[in-house]
Amino acid sequence: MNENTLPLQIAAAPADNESTASASKRLCGWLARGVAGGLLMLGLTGCSALTQPIEGIPAHRLPTEFFAEPKNDLVRVDLSELTLEPPREYLVGPGDILGVYIEDVLPYSGPNAAPSPPPVNFPDATSTLPPSIGYPIAVQEDGSLSLPLIEPINVAGLTLDQVRDAIRDAYLDNQILQPHKARPIVTIIKERTVDVIVVREDNAAGGGGSSATLRGGTDRSATGGLIKLRAYQNDILHALVETGGLPGLNAKNEVRILRASNENRAVREAFMAKYRQMRDIAMQDPCACLPELPDDPTVLRIPLRVRPGESANLTQEQITLQSGDIVYIESRETEVFYTGGLLPGGEFPLPRDYDLDVLGAMAMVGSGVYSPSGRGGGGMGGGLAGGFSSIPPGRLFVLRQTPCDGQIAIEVDLTKAINDPRSRPLIQPGDILVLQHKPEEELLNFGIATFFTFGIRELFQGN
Known part of the structure; x- marks a missing residue:
């Protein structure tokens, strides 16, 4: 080895050590900033799966009593069951x-x-x-x-x-x-006439209405009044036709008939007295649940949609209206569901005549499965690090009320829900839908956010 070059090599050694130390410092600084930035990004994007876990029952293991009743296969009731058959010749009576x-x-x-x-x-x-x-x-x-x-x-x-x-x-x-x-x-x-009171809560002008106006935007006060039905036309169908037709989408698919006779009033009062007695007994026990109000035995409920091959099984006496009877069409403004978590928060109406499952509900609120538009375009469902997409949330919880002010959380794996209809339960009125990431999705999003936020910048700065 040349003696003249040895000092040069010895002199160059400190420079290499200095470069290595500088690189180590930069790497440690990058790691520190990356961890801090990643934690900040994790906090900003909402790590709800780790910090706010929800314990739920998988949808495919849900007991049958918690399933919503399907209505896709219901058909319109035969309208001829709601009207009287007139006699071949008019029969004279009081009032003619x-x-x-x-x-x-x-x-x-x-x-x-x-x-x-x-x-x-x-x-x-x-x-x-x-x-x-x-x-x-x-x-x-x-x-x-x-x-x-x-x-x-x-x-x-x-x-x-x-x-x-x-x-x-x-x-x-x-x-x-x-x-x-x-x-x-x-x-x-x-002809003689029968005076009937009709009360409608469906904005019955024209018999229509949109389910989008169940809550807000319209006056939900009831409309109605006294109508006079001619003899042999004093039935339910004629009462509906005289006041705007069949119930609109804002009303329940049923008609209630409240009889005005003294006998029915007495039965109704005895029924309410018995219920009040049961409620008073339950209120004395702090651990007991208050009894639900059962159906009034004096009120005739007539469904307007039935299963194929079935009928309403109505008699002529049931569909005949007498003076003072009340025809009541109830609003369905409480048939709504709520959204939260990574879904756009809000209150949304349920369809009246067809089923809505969890996937359809997500689409209704504007955030379909695997859509990167959670929280209206931001958050974990939206873009990360200046537009880089994250892993979309894959878990949905349906919070459903149970009797006695209870609650059950139904866990829906969105991947399974796409492939198995049994894994996507139907939505019921009052359900709350909460969209979250799975823990592994949160961790992957954390890594992606950290890398694209700090890693690429450090790579360019190192060059």
């Missing part, structure tokens, strides 16, 4: 107004006077009756018809031809008319 003409009697004319022609009555625009002939005579509450010179005739349940024959026989029996003049004319001027 008949047109009666009896020569020389109604109106009275002297022996030498020419008989007066019968008056002609034209119905109003809403009536389906043809023009009638005769003087208006009302059928009394007891079903009798009062005419001049004879005792009242009971005409309840008779056809118009039978009423005419009864009038003719009565005047002949009393020898008031001769057979050749006993030719009365009987028509109907106005």
Whole structure:
């Protein structure tokens, strides 16, 4: 070895050691800044799976009593079950107004006077009756018809031809008319009506409405009033048609009938008294649950959608409305679900006529499966480090209420939910959907965020 070059090599050694030490310092500084920045990024992006864990039951192990009732296969009830079958001939009853003409009697004319022609009555625009002939005579509450010179005739349940024959026989029996003049004319001027109260909470003008306006944006006050239903049209279908049609999307798919008879009022009061007694007993025990209010036995619930091949099994008596009865269409404004976690927070309406599972609910709120748009475009579901995508969240929790103010958390693995329908439960009213990352996804996102935030910058600075 050349002696002249030895000092140079010895002199160069400190420079190499100095470069190595500087690189080590830079590496330690990079690691320190990377760890600190990664922890900061982890805090900013929300490490909820590690710091705020939710203990849930996997969806495929959920007991059947916690499943929502499917409604995709329901069909519209046969509307003919909601209407009365009219008789072949109109049967007279109390409240009818008949047109009666009896020569020389109604109106009275002297022996030498020419008989007066019968008056002609034209119905109003809403009536389906043809023009009638005769003087208006009302059928009394007891079903009798009062005419001049004879005792009242009971005409309840008779056809118009039978009423005419009864009038003719009565005047002949009393020898008031001769057979050749006993030719009365009987028509109907106005049918009897039934007064029914209809209360609707579906903004029933036109029978429509959008489920998007269940909460807010519209006046949720009920509409309704007193309607008069003609005889043999005093049924549920006619009451709905007279007030806007079938319930809109803002209303439940059922109709409630509240009877106004004294007997039903007494049964309803006894039912409520029994419930209040049960509630008072339960309130004395701090560990007992308050009893739920059962269905009122005096209220007739008529479903408007049934399973294929089934019917509402309604009798003619059930669908017949009497004076004072109340037809009630209830709003479904409480049929909503809520979202949180990495989903955009809010309150969303449930569809009325079809099922909504967890995947459909995520799509409804604007954050589909594997979508990088959690929290409206930010957070762990959004881009990281200036636009680099993170691993999307793969776990959804459905918080569902149970009886006695309890709760069950249903864990949905989104990967399994895509491949197995049994792993995506249906949404029920009141459910809360919380989207989170799995712990391993949080750690991978931490590594990705740290590398793209600090690692690449240090690589460029090192060069």
